[in-house]
Amino acid sequence: MIALEIEAEDPRWDAVPDRDGLLRRAADAALAVLPDPPDGDFAVTLLLADDAALRELNGAWRGKDAPTNVLSFPSPPMAPPGEPVPLGDVALAYETVAREASQEGKTLADHVAHLVVHGVLHLLGHDHVEEAEAEEMERLEALALARLGIADPYRAAA
Template sequence: MIALDVEIEAEAWSAITGVEWLATRAAQAALAAARLGEDEDLEATLLLTDDASVRELNRQWRGQDKPTNVLSFPAEMASPPGEPRHLGDIALAYETVAREAEAEGKPLPNHMAHLVVHGLLHLLGHDHETDPEAERMERAEVLALEALGIPDPYREPSGRADLTRR
C-alpha cells in the first residue's frame, strides 16, 4: 500500500477532475505492476508543478537547464523503524505534460497517469539506460496502465480511455 502526498503547486493541474485520486490510483497500479507494496507501507510525494519549477530542479540536480515532463528523486535515507518507507519524490511539469498529451493525441489525465507510473517505477529502481532495462520498465508501465484502463502508450496512437470516470 502506498500513501501518495500530492502537492499541487501549479493551479492548472486542478483542471484534471480528481487529480489527486487519479495520481494515487496510478501509483498503486505501478506498485502492483512491480509486484511490490503488498506487505509494507510505502509513501512518496508527487509535486504537480510547472515548467519553470521543473526546469530549475532539472538544472540543479541533473545539470540540464530545460524543463522535462517528469523528474524522480529516490529517497537517500532509510525511514525510521516503524514508519512507512519513503520512496522519494516525483515532479511533473504541467505545460510540458499538456503539450505532449496534445501532440500525441492522448487525454491529459491518461498521460499524467502514465508519467506518475513512470516516475514511481524510477523510485523503485527501474531505469531505461539500456535496451533490456527499458523493455522491463515499459512492460511494467503497460501492465500498470492496463489495470487503469489506459491503452499501451507505446503502441496505441490515441490512448483515449477516459480515466476521469470512476
C-alpha cells in the first residue's frame, strides 16, 4: 500500500471529482500491477501545482525551460523501522494536464489518474527511454488503469 501525502498548491485541482480518493486508488493501482511487487508499505508525496511551478522544476532538474504534465523525483528507499518506505515525489501541472485531457477527449479525472500511475511507476524504477522499456511501462499503465475502470490510453490513441 502507498501512503499518499497530497499537497494541492493550485485550487483548480478541486475540480477533479473525488480527487484525493482517485489519487490514492491510482497510486495503489500502479503498485498492484507490478509483476514482482516489493513488500511493505510505501509513501509518496503528490504535488498538485500549476504550469509555472512545473516549468521551474523542469528547468532546475531536467534543464528544460517549459512546463510539463508530470515529473517524478525518486528518493532513496530508507525509512525508520515500522515506517513506510519513501518512494519519492510526483508533481502535476494543472494547465497542461487539463489542456491534454481536453485535446485527447478524456475526462480530467481519467487523465490525472493516468499521470499518477505513470509517475508512481517511475518512482518504482520504470522508465520509457528505450522502446522495450516504454512498451512495458505502457502495458503496466494500461493494466493499472483497467483496475480503475479507465480505458487503455494507448489503444484509444491508435
